[in-house]
Amino acid sequence: MSFYLHGVHLPHRKKTSDMEPVRMSAPQKIVLPMSMHIGAPAVPCVKAGDHVDIGTLVGSQSGYVSSPIYSSVSGTVKKIDDILLSSGKPCPAVIVESDGLMTFDQNIAPPEMNGYEDLIAAVKASGVVGLGGAGFPTHVKLDVKDISKIQELIINGAECEPYITSDTRTMIDKAHEIENAISIFEKFLGVKKTIIGIEENKKKAIAKMREIAQRNPRVEVKVLPGVYPQGGEKVLVYHTTGKVIPAGKLPLDVGCIVCNCTTMAAISNFIKTGIPLVNKCVTVDGSAVKEPKNVIVPIGTPISDVFEFCGGFSEEPQKVLYGGPMMGISVPDTSLPVLKNTNALLAFGEKEAKRPQSTQCIHCGLCVSHCPVSLSPVGIAKAYKSGNAEALAKLRVDICMECGCCSYVCPAKRPLVETNKMSKTLLREYMDAQKAKEGAK
Ligand code: SF4
Ligand code: SF4
Known part of the structure; x- marks a missing residue:
């Protein structure tokens, strides 16, 4: 049986791929939910009335699989309030009123980097999670313990959902950050081989990544067919290395670490500057958007502000999504904020x-x-x-x-x-009930 060779050809609709991201000005307020990642929510560590700057910690990591959250504006904490996430689940959020000055926290400083432990600590402190959309805390993924297990680092540049071009822009505009992150991973994680997987329809990004490969013989650029879901972790590992990840196993079980290209750039930025993850490049598009763009948005900015920055709507939108049309999550209310993993x-x-x-x-069996x-x-x-x-x-x-x-x-x-x-969900509930039964015996 051939693995991962299926999928579908989708219309790309990536009309923003040639649009350099535009930076949004300071929003009036930001809403920072304590759950913007997979795992335990962060815990608010500020209170109403506190002054914060860009990069001030507002939510502390609360467990191993968790991530800290930082303010993306300067201003005053208005309140800590429960908001309803797009999943319908309530979540505490730190709400900051911006003073418009966008001043940086004075304690920001690049981390000291002397070895593997420092890399893990730095990635943890950066607040970086899987920025391709997964939201899994990156420090957990890199916490390999036995780094000799890592045979390949796979950089995911396969942005296979229609419309989305934010990763493509990272590869074009921040190739130097990706290159720097590869050097960091080589030095501190012992990575000996890096494969950058990109679909064939991203010519400029391929050219930029090939420049890195020309300078570093341990880097290879693999041009992949433009088939969806090329960016799925298992699909990408198969198409870049030929390795099959068995059901229920992780890339590391076959010697691979997979990291999204924007995640790599964010790690490099933190190690260089000490500025944690506070901004996100977001593709704003769809038939109801007047002026589609790639926008650099302070995390926590209400979605309605971002659409307004893109000229507003040409017609009343009937569907708003976080993410692409295939895997995106429906947004019930545009007062919800841009999250760390909003692409x-x-x-x-x-x-x-x-x-x-x-x-x-x-x-039909299709x-x-x-x-x-x-x-x-x-x-x-x-x-x-x-x-x-x-069954x-x-x-x-x-x-x-x-x-x-x-x-x-x-x-x-x-x-x-x-x-x-x-x-x-049904299967999970069944398995939990089975476990409870076993425990009661
Ligand atoms: S949604 Fe699930 S079942 Fe359907 S094609 Fe994708 S992986 Fe297969
Ligand atoms: S018609 Fe039935 S078999 Fe054919 S694709 Fe739809 S669900 Fe599958």
Whole structure:
């Protein structure tokens, strides 16, 4: 069986790829949810009335898989309040009123770098998480203990969702930061080989990354087919190294560390300047946006301010997304903020937002033949309908990466990816109940 050779060809719609990011001015206020990453939420460490600057710690990391949060403006903490995230979950947030001065915290200083432990501490302190969208704390990913296990560092430059070009811009505009991060990883993580994976449709980014490879013989640029989801971790590792990551295993289990290109640039910036993650380059696009752009946004800026910066809406948006049209998360309220892992804000008018009518499955098998991890979405839907958690476990719904390829190719427009998400919840609940039963014995 061939692995990860499926997927779909999507229209790229990357009209912002030639647009150099424009920096937004200071927003009037920022909203910093304590959960902008996978893992334990940060804990607010400021109170109403406190003065903060850019780079002042406002949320402390609260566990191993967690990440600190810093103010992206100077101003005054107004309050700590619960907000509803796009998932519908409440989360404490630090709300800062900007003084418009954008002054930096005086304690900012580059970290001392003498070895592996310093690298992990620096990445932890930087507040950097997976900036391609995953939001997984990067220091945890790099905390390998036995660095001799690392055979390859894979830099993810495969920005495969339509519209999004923020990573492409990082590769074009911040190639020097990526190059510096590679040197840091070589020095402190013992990386001997780096492969930068980029899709063939990003010619300028490929040229920039090849310049790095010309200067550093340990770096290779791998040009990949423009197939979605090329940027999925397992898909990328397979297409850059030929290695298959078994179900339930991590890239490190096959000797790889995968890091998004913007994540690499952010790590380099922190080690050079000591300025933690406070800004994010965001692609703003979609049929309802008047002036699509790449924008450098202070993290925590309300989404409505970012759209306004892009000329506002040409029509009332019917759908607003954090991220791309395939894996993006619906934004219920544009007062919600830009998060650390927000790579795009898309707004669509009525025509694009309309959901197609779903009809009966015609058993064509297209969802199976296009799944990049060889699952059977049609079988999963059947098992879910009958509430059969054991069948869902056998069908390995747990490894579904929710890429949406199955829904995209389905001629009957079945809501397969939504069913997969619900199936994963059903399976988790079943497994938890089984564990509780075992424990009670
Ligand atoms: S959403 Fe899941 S089941 Fe559907 S194609 Fe992607 S990985 Fe396969
Ligand atoms: S692609 Fe749609 S119609 Fe075809 S088998 Fe899958 S669910 Fe059924």
